[in-house]
Amino acid sequence: MGQSVSSPTGVAKSTLDNTSLKATSCPVDHSSLKSSTQSSAQCPVDHKALHSSSSSSSQPPAECPVDHSSLNQMPTLSQGRAPNQVLDLPTARTESSILRDSSSKWEYPSPQQFYNALVRKGWETPEEHIETMVEIHNFLNEQAWQEVLKWEKRVIENPSDVQLARFKGRPGEISPKARFWLLAGWLFPSRFNTEPPFDRHDWVVKRPNTGEEVRYVIDYYSAPPEPDGSPVFSLDVRPALDSFSSVKERIACATEEAWAEFRSTEIPKRD
Template structure:
Protein backbone atom coordinates (compact mmCIF):
# COMPACT_ATOMS: atom_id res chain seq x y z
CA UNK A 1 0.00 0.00 0.00
CA UNK A 2 1.32 3.41 -0.86
CA UNK A 3 3.84 1.97 -3.32
CA UNK A 4 6.21 4.15 -5.31
CA UNK A 5 8.83 3.22 -7.89
CA UNK A 6 11.21 0.42 -6.96
CA UNK A 7 12.92 -2.66 -8.30
CA UNK A 8 10.96 -5.88 -8.73
CA UNK A 9 11.83 -7.23 -5.31
CA UNK A 10 10.36 -4.18 -3.63
CA UNK A 11 7.35 -4.15 -5.96
CA UNK A 12 6.47 -7.66 -4.90
CA UNK A 13 6.51 -6.56 -1.29
CA UNK A 14 4.36 -3.48 -2.09
CA UNK A 15 6.12 -1.14 0.34
CA UNK A 16 6.13 2.60 0.51
CA UNK A 17 9.44 4.26 -0.16
CA UNK A 18 10.90 7.30 1.50
CA UNK A 19 14.12 9.03 0.61
CA UNK A 20 16.47 9.71 3.48
CA UNK A 21 15.85 13.23 4.86
CA UNK A 22 19.55 13.86 5.41
CA UNK A 23 21.63 15.75 2.85
CA UNK A 24 24.26 13.11 2.15
CA UNK A 25 26.18 15.42 -0.13
CA UNK A 26 27.17 17.32 3.00
CA UNK A 27 27.27 14.39 5.44
CA UNK A 28 30.40 12.32 5.95
CA UNK A 29 28.55 9.00 5.83
CA UNK A 30 25.07 7.63 6.33
CA UNK A 31 24.82 6.13 9.83
CA UNK A 32 22.23 3.54 8.78
CA UNK A 33 23.85 0.26 7.68
CA UNK A 34 23.31 -0.52 3.98
CA UNK A 35 25.40 -3.68 3.85
CA UNK A 36 23.82 -5.82 1.11
CA UNK A 37 24.72 -9.07 2.88
CA UNK A 38 21.67 -10.88 4.30
CA UNK A 39 22.12 -10.21 7.99
CA UNK A 40 19.83 -8.62 10.54
CA UNK A 41 20.78 -5.20 11.84
CA UNK A 42 19.18 -4.11 15.10
CA UNK A 43 17.56 -0.85 16.05
CA UNK A 44 19.69 0.69 18.81
CA UNK A 45 16.66 1.60 20.91
CA UNK A 46 16.11 -0.89 23.74
CA UNK A 47 12.43 -1.56 23.13
CA UNK A 48 12.25 -4.25 25.80
CA UNK A 49 12.92 -1.83 28.66
CA UNK A 50 9.64 0.08 28.58
CA UNK A 51 8.05 2.49 31.01
CA UNK A 52 4.48 1.21 31.45
CA UNK A 53 3.19 4.78 31.92
CA UNK A 54 4.14 6.02 28.49
CA UNK A 55 5.50 2.99 26.56
CA UNK A 56 8.84 4.72 26.03
CA UNK A 57 12.29 3.28 26.81
CA UNK A 58 13.65 4.04 30.26
CA UNK A 59 16.75 5.91 29.14
CA UNK A 60 18.72 8.47 31.08
CA UNK A 61 19.38 12.00 29.87
CA UNK A 62 22.77 11.92 31.62
CA UNK A 63 25.94 11.66 29.57
CA UNK A 64 27.41 8.18 29.22
CA UNK A 65 30.66 7.58 31.19
CA UNK A 66 32.77 7.31 28.02
CA UNK A 67 31.03 10.16 26.19
CA UNK A 68 33.52 12.71 24.85
CA UNK A 69 31.09 15.47 23.86
CA UNK A 70 27.73 16.77 25.03
CA UNK A 71 24.56 15.82 23.16
CA UNK A 72 21.16 17.58 23.05
CA UNK A 73 18.58 16.37 25.56
CA UNK A 74 15.55 17.97 23.92
CA UNK A 75 12.92 15.59 22.57
CA UNK A 76 10.90 16.09 19.39
CA UNK A 77 7.14 15.78 19.62
CA UNK A 78 5.80 13.53 16.88
CA UNK A 79 2.62 13.91 14.85
CA UNK A 80 1.34 10.62 16.29
CA UNK A 81 -1.51 10.93 18.85
CA UNK A 82 -1.09 8.97 22.06
CA UNK A 83 -4.48 10.04 23.43
CA UNK A 84 -6.92 12.90 22.70
CA UNK A 85 -4.66 15.46 24.37
CA UNK A 86 -1.04 14.38 23.79
CA UNK A 87 1.30 13.07 21.13
CA UNK A 88 4.22 10.68 21.37
CA UNK A 89 7.71 12.08 21.96
CA UNK A 90 10.82 10.76 20.28
CA UNK A 91 13.99 10.05 22.28
CA UNK A 92 16.57 12.81 22.50
CA UNK A 93 20.01 12.36 20.93
CA UNK A 94 21.39 11.80 24.44
CA UNK A 95 18.85 9.05 25.13
CA UNK A 96 19.55 7.51 21.75
CA UNK A 97 23.27 7.48 22.47
CA UNK A 98 22.63 5.93 25.87
CA UNK A 99 20.70 3.19 24.09
CA UNK A 100 23.77 2.58 21.94
CA UNK A 101 25.92 2.51 25.07
CA UNK A 102 23.66 -0.14 26.62
CA UNK A 103 24.41 -2.31 23.59
CA UNK A 104 28.14 -1.58 23.61
CA UNK A 105 28.05 0.57 20.49
CA UNK A 106 29.16 3.90 21.98
CA UNK A 107 32.03 4.71 19.63
CA UNK A 108 33.36 8.14 18.56
CA UNK A 109 31.82 7.51 15.12
CA UNK A 110 28.41 6.80 16.63
CA UNK A 111 28.68 9.93 18.78
CA UNK A 112 29.44 12.00 15.70
CA UNK A 113 26.39 10.70 13.82
CA UNK A 114 23.87 10.21 16.61
CA UNK A 115 21.87 13.37 15.86
CA UNK A 116 21.54 12.28 12.23
CA UNK A 117 20.49 8.82 13.38
CA UNK A 118 17.75 10.34 15.52
CA UNK A 119 16.51 12.39 12.56
CA UNK A 120 16.29 9.26 10.41
CA UNK A 121 14.64 7.29 13.24
CA UNK A 122 11.98 9.96 13.64
CA UNK A 123 11.48 10.43 9.90
CA UNK A 124 10.88 6.71 9.31
CA UNK A 125 8.34 6.48 12.09
CA UNK A 126 6.48 9.51 10.75
CA UNK A 127 6.34 7.81 7.34
CA UNK A 128 5.12 4.60 8.97
CA UNK A 129 2.30 6.52 10.64
CA UNK A 130 1.22 7.97 7.30
CA UNK A 131 0.98 4.43 5.93
CA UNK A 132 -1.07 3.33 8.96
CA UNK A 133 -3.46 6.22 8.32
CA UNK A 134 -3.96 5.06 4.72
CA UNK A 135 -4.99 1.62 5.93
CA UNK A 136 -7.19 3.01 8.69
CA UNK A 137 -9.13 5.27 6.31
CA UNK A 138 -10.37 2.17 4.51
CA UNK A 139 -12.12 0.73 7.56
CA UNK A 140 -12.47 3.65 9.97
CA UNK A 141 -13.31 7.02 8.38
CA UNK A 142 -12.94 9.08 11.58
CA UNK A 143 -9.67 10.99 12.04
CA UNK A 144 -9.19 10.43 15.78
CA UNK A 145 -7.16 7.20 15.79
CA UNK A 146 -4.33 6.91 18.31
CA UNK A 147 -1.20 4.85 18.69
CA UNK A 148 -2.05 3.05 21.91
CA UNK A 149 1.26 1.23 22.36
CA UNK A 150 4.12 -0.23 20.37
CA UNK A 151 6.92 -2.73 20.60
CA UNK A 152 10.18 -2.87 18.71
CA UNK A 153 11.12 -6.38 17.64
CA UNK A 154 14.58 -6.00 16.07
CA UNK A 155 16.10 -9.24 14.88
CA UNK A 156 12.69 -10.97 14.80
CA UNK A 157 11.52 -11.62 11.25
CA UNK A 158 7.83 -11.36 10.49
CA UNK A 159 6.26 -14.25 8.52
CA UNK A 160 6.01 -12.00 5.45
CA UNK A 161 9.68 -11.01 5.70
CA UNK A 162 10.60 -14.70 5.95
CA UNK A 163 8.53 -15.42 2.86
CA UNK A 164 10.31 -12.75 0.78
CA UNK A 165 13.71 -13.89 1.99
CA UNK A 166 12.82 -17.45 0.91
CA UNK A 167 11.68 -16.08 -2.46
CA UNK A 168 14.99 -14.24 -2.76
CA UNK A 169 16.90 -17.41 -1.94
CA UNK A 170 14.97 -19.37 -4.59
CA UNK A 171 15.01 -16.62 -7.24
CA UNK A 172 17.80 -14.16 -6.39
CA UNK A 173 17.66 -12.51 -9.80
CA UNK A 174 14.09 -11.39 -9.19
CA UNK A 175 13.66 -10.90 -5.45
CA UNK A 176 15.70 -9.10 -2.82
CA UNK A 177 17.46 -11.24 -0.22
CA UNK A 178 18.22 -8.45 2.26
CA UNK A 179 16.22 -8.75 5.49
CA UNK A 180 14.56 -5.77 7.16
CA UNK A 181 16.89 -3.82 9.43
CA UNK A 182 14.12 -3.32 12.00
CA UNK A 183 10.59 -4.38 12.85
CA UNK A 184 7.90 -2.69 14.95
CA UNK A 185 4.46 -3.82 16.07
CA UNK A 186 2.09 -0.90 16.60
CA UNK A 187 -1.34 -1.17 18.23
CA UNK A 188 -3.79 1.47 16.98
CA UNK A 189 -6.87 2.46 18.98
CA UNK A 190 -10.14 3.48 17.30
CA UNK A 191 -11.83 5.60 19.99
CA UNK A 192 -15.33 5.64 18.52
CA UNK A 193 -15.58 1.85 18.32
CA UNK A 194 -13.17 0.82 21.06
CA UNK A 195 -11.31 -1.46 18.63
CA UNK A 196 -7.57 -1.99 18.74
CA UNK A 197 -5.76 -3.05 15.58
CA UNK A 198 -2.20 -4.35 15.49
CA UNK A 199 0.07 -3.30 12.61
CA UNK A 200 3.34 -4.92 11.57
CA UNK A 201 6.04 -2.65 10.13
CA UNK A 202 9.15 -3.97 8.42
CA UNK A 203 11.88 -1.40 7.72
CA UNK A 204 14.09 -2.08 4.69
CA UNK A 205 16.97 -0.38 2.95
CA UNK A 206 15.91 0.14 -0.68
CA UNK A 207 18.17 0.70 -3.71
CA UNK A 208 19.93 4.07 -3.36
CA UNK A 209 19.37 7.14 -5.47
CA UNK A 210 21.70 7.69 -8.46
CA UNK A 211 23.79 10.08 -6.35
CA UNK A 212 24.21 7.42 -3.66
CA UNK A 213 21.69 8.84 -1.19
CA UNK A 214 19.93 6.04 0.70
CA UNK A 215 16.26 5.19 0.28
CA UNK A 216 14.19 3.35 2.85
CA UNK A 217 11.31 1.01 2.13
CA UNK A 218 8.52 0.47 4.67
CA UNK A 219 6.17 -2.50 4.54
CA UNK A 220 3.23 -1.48 6.72
CA UNK A 221 0.15 -3.69 7.05
CA UNK A 222 -2.43 -4.85 9.62
CA UNK A 223 -1.46 -8.09 11.33
CA UNK A 224 -3.46 -11.14 10.33
CA UNK A 225 -4.98 -11.61 13.77
CA UNK A 226 -8.58 -10.46 13.19
CA UNK A 227 -11.28 -11.06 10.57
CA UNK A 228 -11.39 -7.36 9.70
CA UNK A 229 -7.64 -7.15 9.12
CA UNK A 230 -7.66 -10.29 6.97
CA UNK A 231 -10.45 -8.83 4.81
CA UNK A 232 -8.53 -5.57 4.37
CA UNK A 233 -5.32 -7.36 3.40
CA UNK A 234 -7.19 -9.47 0.82
CA UNK A 235 -9.01 -6.40 -0.54
CA UNK A 236 -5.78 -4.43 -0.99
CA UNK A 237 -3.97 -7.38 -2.55
CA UNK A 238 -6.85 -7.88 -4.97
CA UNK A 239 -6.88 -4.19 -5.87
CA UNK A 240 -3.14 -4.29 -6.56
CA UNK A 241 -3.57 -7.32 -8.86
CA UNK A 242 -6.41 -5.67 -10.80
CA UNK A 243 -4.47 -2.43 -11.08
CA UNK A 244 -1.51 -4.34 -12.52
CA UNK A 245 -3.75 -6.11 -15.02
CA UNK A 246 -5.30 -2.82 -16.11
CA UNK A 247 -1.88 -1.27 -16.66
CA UNK A 248 -0.77 -4.31 -18.66
CA UNK A 249 -3.92 -4.11 -20.77
CA UNK A 250 -3.37 -0.40 -21.46
CA UNK A 251 0.22 -1.03 -22.47
CA UNK A 252 -0.83 -3.85 -24.78
CA UNK A 253 -3.53 -1.68 -26.40
CA UNK A 254 -1.05 1.12 -26.96
CA UNK A 255 1.44 -1.28 -28.54
CA UNK A 256 -1.23 -2.62 -30.90
CA UNK A 257 -2.22 0.93 -31.94
CA UNK A 258 1.42 1.81 -32.67
CA UNK A 259 1.84 -1.24 -34.86
Protein backbone atom coordinates in the same frame (compact mmCIF):
# COMPACT_ATOMS: atom_id res chain seq x y z
CA MET B 1 0.36 0.19 0.46
CA GLY B 2 1.26 0.66 -3.18
CA GLN B 3 4.61 0.95 -4.87
CA SER B 4 5.96 4.42 -4.29
CA VAL B 5 8.96 6.28 -3.02
CA SER B 6 8.73 9.25 -0.70
CA SER B 7 11.70 11.43 0.09
CA PRO B 8 11.96 14.36 2.48
CA THR B 9 11.33 16.65 -0.48
CA GLY B 10 8.12 14.85 -1.35
CA VAL B 11 9.25 13.58 -4.76
CA ALA B 12 7.50 10.33 -5.66
CA LYS B 13 8.50 7.70 -8.20
CA SER B 14 8.33 3.95 -8.75
CA THR B 15 11.03 1.90 -7.04
CA LEU B 16 10.30 -1.71 -6.11
CA ASP B 17 8.55 -4.41 -8.07
CA ASN B 18 6.19 -7.07 -6.76
CA THR B 19 6.02 -5.76 -3.21
CA SER B 20 3.83 -3.48 -1.17
CA LEU B 21 6.79 -1.74 0.40
CA LYS B 22 6.94 1.96 1.11
CA ALA B 23 10.45 3.13 0.28
CA THR B 24 11.83 6.24 1.92
CA SER B 25 15.05 7.98 1.08
CA CYS B 26 17.63 8.47 3.79
CA PRO B 27 17.08 11.99 5.18
CA VAL B 28 20.82 12.59 5.45
CA ASP B 29 21.93 15.11 2.83
CA HIS B 30 24.62 13.04 1.12
CA SER B 31 25.35 15.73 -1.47
CA SER B 32 26.38 18.16 1.25
CA LEU B 33 28.45 15.47 2.92
CA LYS B 34 30.35 14.85 -0.31
CA SER B 35 31.00 18.55 -0.84
CA SER B 36 32.16 19.14 2.71
CA THR B 37 35.74 20.24 3.19
CA GLN B 38 36.07 17.88 6.16
CA SER B 39 37.41 14.57 4.93
CA SER B 40 35.85 12.67 7.83
CA ALA B 41 32.28 13.73 7.01
CA GLN B 42 30.08 10.79 6.13
CA CYS B 43 26.61 9.41 6.66
CA PRO B 44 26.44 8.05 10.23
CA VAL B 45 24.31 5.11 9.14
CA ASP B 46 26.37 2.07 8.13
CA HIS B 47 24.51 1.33 4.89
CA LYS B 48 27.04 -1.33 3.90
CA ALA B 49 26.07 -3.25 7.00
CA LEU B 50 22.40 -2.96 6.07
CA HIS B 51 23.02 -4.56 2.69
CA SER B 52 25.51 -7.15 3.93
CA SER B 53 24.21 -10.63 4.67
CA SER B 54 27.51 -11.84 6.09
CA SER B 55 27.32 -13.22 9.62
CA SER B 56 31.06 -12.87 10.21
CA SER B 57 30.86 -9.17 11.01
CA SER B 58 31.36 -8.17 14.63
CA GLN B 59 28.91 -5.31 14.22
CA PRO B 60 25.44 -5.82 15.73
CA PRO B 61 22.51 -6.00 13.31
CA ALA B 62 20.98 -2.67 12.38
CA GLU B 63 17.91 -2.00 14.47
CA CYS B 64 16.34 0.65 16.64
CA PRO B 65 18.67 1.03 19.64
CA VAL B 66 15.81 1.95 21.97
CA ASP B 67 14.72 -1.18 23.80
CA HIS B 68 11.02 -1.70 23.04
CA SER B 69 11.14 -5.21 24.46
CA SER B 70 7.74 -5.04 26.11
CA LEU B 71 4.35 -3.95 24.81
CA ASN B 72 4.11 -0.75 26.78
CA GLN B 73 5.12 2.89 26.67
CA MET B 74 8.46 4.33 25.68
CA PRO B 75 11.00 3.03 28.21
CA THR B 76 12.53 5.50 30.64
CA LEU B 77 15.89 6.61 29.26
CA SER B 78 18.46 8.63 31.17
CA GLN B 79 19.16 12.21 30.14
CA GLY B 80 22.51 12.15 31.96
CA ARG B 81 25.87 12.01 30.21
CA ALA B 82 27.24 8.57 29.50
CA PRO B 83 30.60 7.48 30.95
CA ASN B 84 33.53 8.86 28.89
CA GLN B 85 31.18 11.02 26.83
CA VAL B 86 33.05 13.99 25.35
CA LEU B 87 30.45 16.10 23.51
CA ASP B 88 27.34 17.66 25.01
CA LEU B 89 24.23 16.25 23.35
CA PRO B 90 20.80 17.93 23.30
CA THR B 91 18.27 16.70 25.85
CA ALA B 92 15.23 18.24 24.18
CA ARG B 93 12.74 15.72 22.83
CA THR B 94 10.89 16.16 19.53
CA GLU B 95 7.13 15.73 19.52
CA SER B 96 5.88 13.32 16.86
CA SER B 97 2.70 13.57 14.81
CA ILE B 98 1.49 10.32 16.39
CA LEU B 99 -1.37 10.58 18.88
CA ARG B 100 -0.75 8.88 22.21
CA ASP B 101 -4.23 9.63 23.54
CA SER B 102 -6.89 12.27 22.99
CA SER B 103 -4.77 15.04 24.52
CA SER B 104 -1.11 14.25 23.79
CA LYS B 105 1.34 12.92 21.20
CA TRP B 106 4.31 10.59 21.49
CA GLU B 107 7.73 12.15 21.94
CA TYR B 108 10.90 10.77 20.39
CA PRO B 109 14.02 10.18 22.50
CA SER B 110 16.41 13.11 22.75
CA PRO B 111 19.88 12.72 21.19
CA GLN B 112 21.28 12.18 24.70
CA GLN B 113 18.74 9.42 25.43
CA PHE B 114 19.42 7.87 22.03
CA TYR B 115 23.16 7.86 22.70
CA ASN B 116 22.63 6.33 26.15
CA ALA B 117 20.60 3.54 24.50
CA LEU B 118 23.46 2.87 22.08
CA VAL B 119 25.99 2.78 24.92
CA ARG B 120 23.79 0.42 26.91
CA LYS B 121 23.75 -2.00 23.96
CA GLY B 122 27.51 -1.73 23.54
CA TRP B 123 27.33 -0.05 20.13
CA GLU B 124 30.21 2.28 19.32
CA THR B 125 28.88 5.36 17.54
CA PRO B 126 30.69 8.71 17.13
CA GLU B 127 28.94 11.27 19.30
CA GLU B 128 28.92 13.86 16.51
CA HIS B 129 26.65 11.60 14.43
CA ILE B 130 23.97 11.02 17.06
CA GLU B 131 21.74 13.97 16.15
CA THR B 132 21.59 12.84 12.51
CA MET B 133 20.80 9.28 13.57
CA VAL B 134 17.91 10.61 15.66
CA GLU B 135 16.60 12.48 12.62
CA ILE B 136 16.64 9.26 10.59
CA HIS B 137 14.96 7.32 13.40
CA ASN B 138 12.19 9.92 13.69
CA PHE B 139 11.77 10.22 9.93
CA LEU B 140 11.25 6.48 9.46
CA ASN B 141 8.68 6.33 12.25
CA GLU B 142 6.76 9.27 10.81
CA GLN B 143 6.66 7.50 7.43
CA ALA B 144 5.45 4.31 9.12
CA TRP B 145 2.64 6.21 10.81
CA GLN B 146 1.51 7.71 7.50
CA GLU B 147 1.23 4.19 6.10
CA VAL B 148 -0.82 3.11 9.12
CA LEU B 149 -3.21 6.02 8.53
CA LYS B 150 -3.65 4.96 4.89
CA TRP B 151 -4.82 1.55 6.08
CA GLU B 152 -7.06 3.12 8.71
CA LYS B 153 -8.64 5.38 6.10
CA ARG B 154 -9.98 2.29 4.38
CA VAL B 155 -11.98 1.39 7.50
CA ILE B 156 -12.88 4.56 9.40
CA GLU B 157 -14.08 7.96 8.26
CA ASN B 158 -11.65 10.11 10.27
CA PRO B 159 -8.27 8.37 10.71
CA SER B 160 -6.73 11.54 12.18
CA ASP B 161 -8.22 10.54 15.56
CA VAL B 162 -6.44 7.17 15.58
CA GLN B 163 -4.00 6.67 18.45
CA LEU B 164 -0.88 4.57 18.89
CA ALA B 165 -1.70 2.79 22.14
CA ARG B 166 1.56 0.87 22.54
CA PHE B 167 4.34 -0.74 20.54
CA LYS B 168 6.99 -3.42 20.70
CA GLY B 169 10.34 -3.90 18.99
CA ARG B 170 10.93 -7.43 17.69
CA PRO B 171 14.21 -7.20 15.72
CA GLY B 172 15.09 -10.87 16.15
CA GLU B 173 11.74 -12.19 14.89
CA ILE B 174 11.07 -12.45 11.16
CA SER B 175 7.40 -12.05 10.29
CA PRO B 176 5.63 -14.68 8.14
CA LYS B 177 5.39 -12.25 5.25
CA ALA B 178 9.11 -11.45 5.44
CA ARG B 179 9.83 -15.20 5.42
CA PHE B 180 7.68 -15.55 2.30
CA TRP B 181 9.63 -12.83 0.49
CA LEU B 182 12.92 -14.38 1.56
CA LEU B 183 11.77 -17.68 0.08
CA ALA B 184 10.73 -15.89 -3.12
CA GLY B 185 14.14 -14.20 -3.23
CA TRP B 186 15.86 -17.55 -2.78
CA LEU B 187 13.84 -19.09 -5.64
CA PHE B 188 13.95 -16.03 -7.93
CA PRO B 189 16.90 -13.86 -6.82
CA SER B 190 16.80 -11.73 -9.96
CA ARG B 191 13.21 -10.68 -9.30
CA PHE B 192 12.78 -10.49 -5.53
CA ASN B 193 14.73 -9.05 -2.64
CA THR B 194 17.07 -11.53 -0.98
CA GLU B 195 17.84 -9.50 2.16
CA PRO B 196 15.83 -9.90 5.38
CA PRO B 197 14.41 -6.85 7.16
CA PHE B 198 16.90 -5.22 9.52
CA ASP B 199 14.25 -4.44 12.14
CA ARG B 200 10.64 -5.13 13.05
CA HIS B 201 8.08 -3.30 15.18
CA ASP B 202 4.55 -4.21 16.21
CA TRP B 203 2.29 -1.20 16.76
CA VAL B 204 -1.11 -1.48 18.47
CA VAL B 205 -3.48 1.20 17.17
CA LYS B 206 -6.65 2.28 18.99
CA ARG B 207 -9.75 3.58 17.23
CA PRO B 208 -11.32 6.01 19.73
CA ASN B 209 -14.79 5.94 18.17
CA THR B 210 -15.16 2.21 18.83
CA GLY B 211 -12.40 1.45 21.33
CA GLU B 212 -11.16 -1.30 18.97
CA GLU B 213 -7.44 -2.08 18.94
CA VAL B 214 -5.65 -3.23 15.80
CA ARG B 215 -2.10 -4.59 15.65
CA TYR B 216 0.15 -3.52 12.78
CA VAL B 217 3.40 -5.20 11.73
CA ILE B 218 6.21 -3.05 10.34
CA ASP B 219 9.23 -4.59 8.61
CA TYR B 220 12.17 -2.26 8.00
CA TYR B 221 14.29 -2.97 4.91
CA SER B 222 17.19 -1.35 3.13
CA ALA B 223 16.18 -0.80 -0.51
CA PRO B 224 18.28 -0.35 -3.67
CA PRO B 225 20.18 2.96 -3.45
CA GLU B 226 19.56 5.99 -5.63
CA PRO B 227 21.76 6.41 -8.75
CA ASP B 228 24.00 8.82 -6.84
CA GLY B 229 24.54 6.23 -4.12
CA SER B 230 22.17 7.78 -1.59
CA PRO B 231 20.55 5.00 0.46
CA VAL B 232 16.85 4.22 0.55
CA PHE B 233 14.87 2.50 3.30
CA SER B 234 11.69 0.48 2.78
CA LEU B 235 8.84 0.01 5.20
CA ASP B 236 6.35 -2.82 4.82
CA VAL B 237 3.40 -1.73 6.97
CA ARG B 238 0.23 -3.80 7.23
CA PRO B 239 -2.38 -4.94 9.78
CA ALA B 240 -1.53 -8.26 11.41
CA LEU B 241 -3.58 -11.28 10.35
CA ASP B 242 -5.08 -11.79 13.80
CA SER B 243 -8.64 -10.61 13.23
CA PHE B 244 -11.31 -11.15 10.57
CA SER B 245 -11.47 -7.44 9.68
CA SER B 246 -7.69 -7.23 9.18
CA VAL B 247 -7.67 -10.35 7.01
CA LYS B 248 -10.50 -8.89 4.92
CA GLU B 249 -8.65 -5.59 4.43
CA ARG B 250 -5.40 -7.33 3.50
CA ILE B 251 -7.20 -9.44 0.87
CA ALA B 252 -9.12 -6.44 -0.47
CA CYS B 253 -5.99 -4.31 -0.75
CA ALA B 254 -4.00 -7.08 -2.45
CA THR B 255 -6.84 -7.64 -4.92
CA GLU B 256 -7.08 -3.94 -5.73
CA GLU B 257 -3.33 -3.64 -6.29
CA ALA B 258 -3.23 -6.76 -8.47
CA TRP B 259 -6.15 -5.48 -10.56
CA ALA B 260 -4.54 -2.05 -10.94
CA GLU B 261 -1.29 -3.66 -12.08
CA PHE B 262 -3.17 -5.85 -14.54
CA ARG B 263 -5.03 -2.86 -15.97
CA SER B 264 -1.78 -0.90 -16.36
CA THR B 265 -0.21 -3.72 -18.40
CA GLU B 266 -3.21 -4.43 -20.64
CA ILE B 267 -2.43 -4.30 -24.35
CA PRO B 268 -4.70 -1.67 -25.98
CA LYS B 269 -7.11 -3.05 -28.56
CA ARG B 270 -6.73 -2.06 -32.20
CA ASP B 271 -9.61 -0.32 -33.92
